[in-house]
Amino acid sequence: MDLTVGPNLFFWSTEKLHRHHTELAAAPVARVVLGELVCSKRLPFWQDSIPPAIEALQEAGKEVALTTLALITLKRERRLTADLAAMGLPVEINDLSALAHIPEGTPFWVGPLVNVYNEGTLRWLAGRGAVRICLPPELPPRSVSVLAEAARGCGVAIEVWGHGRLPLAISARCYHARLHDRAKDSCQFVCAEDPDGRDVDTLDGQKFLVVNGVQTLSQAHACHAHHVEELRAMGVDALRLSPQSQGFGVICAGYARLLAGETGADDLLATLRAAQPGAAFCDGFASGHPGVNWRAGAAG
Amino acid sequence: MELVCPAGTPAALRAAVDAGAHSVYCGFADATNARNFPGLNFSRAELEAAIDHAHARGAKVLVAINTFPTAGEEAIWHAALADAARLGADAIILADPGLLAHAAERHPGLRLHLSVQAAAANPDAINLYARHFGIRRVVLPRVLSVEEIAAINREIDIETEVFVFGGLCVMAEGRCALSSYATGQSPNMNGVCSPPDHVAYTSEGDDTVARLGGFAIHRTPRGAPAPYPTLCKGCFVSGERQGHVFEDAVSLDASRLIPALARAGVSALKIEGRQRSRAYVAQIVSAFRAVTDALAAGREPPALALARLAEGQAATTGAYAKRWR
Structure with a gap:
């Protein structure tokens, strides 16, 4: 089992992105997905950072892929x-519409926002050229197990969400803009003010969600450290780590040590807590429960 | 334009057909359809009788098998598909690529519609589904403006169906895990959103608080109507702001946009509400039938007084009028 770093979901400055890419080049991860997933309006501000990042990451021996947008509507x-x-x-x-631009038989990867819930869809995608699939985070362990087995039969590598705020929904409406009484076209890029998304709490003050432009994520950070052995036994090939603005290097290094057997899940959790004081964690999806639940490997 | 109407029960189906529905859509009473609520939907025998009733009156029955089959349990979805075909469904509404591939291979003559749950939001996606699976109609996601719908219709060769009334997903349909994050039950996996068995109403001081999976979604003064705690219509706090971060407690009413939708090339108008009563269904269907009849006859369509039927009392035109842009 190895590590894949997903695309940065947030709107960061080019300086911050450069630091992020430099950090990834030195990180113990096997592959990195680059590109803009959430909002095409952001891309002109940072697309020039992508070619040098590809070069730096490839020189460092990482496999690199480019993500499509999550919701493609405009010409x-x-x-x-x-x-x-x-x-x-x-x-x-x-x-899925991106397939229209990928010639039949050309190998491609499938990200966590494509609905791969069953063997039929997995096999159809494999027949179309999929070689790596990161499963939707909400899938329960039984589904992951069945899909990992089906994937082995057709030469597809399976990834599972490992760490980071969970991508829960995508919309045509920009919630960042809406919170500033603006529409999407006049957003003035207010999402840049929140490098890890903007907190959305309940009226009772419960930490709940964050908004990131047109995307909604969990406020808790999914942490599947305690499920690694189970996922490995199922035949899952890689864990996906989703970038965050602080302490991401610690996360990559910590999970690499966990996969190598150099540290345990409890020790990794202690490291993650120290690197991010006050952060809430969740791992409910990994045991087929509400995603927000946090059991950290507790039995039952 | 074809009027496609909801039927959560055999009684609602008969009400819709008798009120003038051109087509009625419904599903089996299990996780194979995206309105899997207690007390709703059809057994095999009920579907057979419903299809007989509709066909005798010139109406079509479209069967929604539009959740994403569970890994290891695809046989349940395959059986639903085979049964719907055997019972004479006029079309099947599907979302999952694997299930579409199965339908295209095993039921080559069957008319397939692409569910809104597939969120096919551009011509590339729609043409892909048409080419690979032979779908004949796409139900467009509620993220598009009328102009965008017109542009899509210029680039595709199959029919388009759009929602014009009822509940409104503000997120791209079929791509939302908010409900499973809070409750473990999701539209994609279980056919439910914000499920009732995870809802609790409590009195706190002068307020009624509606919670979903333990999260406070609404707080209303006692005595005032307490809306159902659908997650994306909830009232939240973000920084200095308190309010409906995602969407107000509104429902869709695009009745006034129907002429524009017709000009945009839309073939069918869909009314949401398989969870609603047969009286509601009858009222809405006859109101909308008056509009489609007027359009077909070249008359000015009547303005509909639908406000009191809209969920949460307020209506929106959603993404259609481009206000979200």
């Missing part, structure tokens, strides 16, 4: 997807 976004498919790197599709 400009469709052209962008076609351009992506022509770049010569594996594309990670996060909207």
